[in-house]
Amino acid sequence: MIHENIEGLIGNTPLVKLNKLSELTGATILGKCEFMNPTSSVKDRIAMNMINEALASG
Structure with missing residues (x-):
């Protein structure tokens, strides 16, 4: 995917199912991959x- 600027990359991080924790708890446990943000x-x-x-308020 190609983005026009870095803003399109921020916050669109994937979720990953944590299988071991899901099995232990009996619930679906997801981890958000925030490390995939630009910084x-x-x-x-x-x-x-x-x-x-700040830009909007001048």
């Missing part, structure tokens, strides 16, 4: 929102 951080989405709000 490998959960803070990417927060930073993007802060920048967008």
Whole structure:
């Protein structure tokens, strides 16, 4: 997939089923792969929102 800018990469991280934990608990347990964000951080989405709000408010 080709994105026009880095913003399209932020927050679109996949979920992975954690099989062992799912078996142990009897529930489907998913892990979100936040390390796949551009800077490998959960803070990417927060930073993007802060920048967008600052730009919108002038």
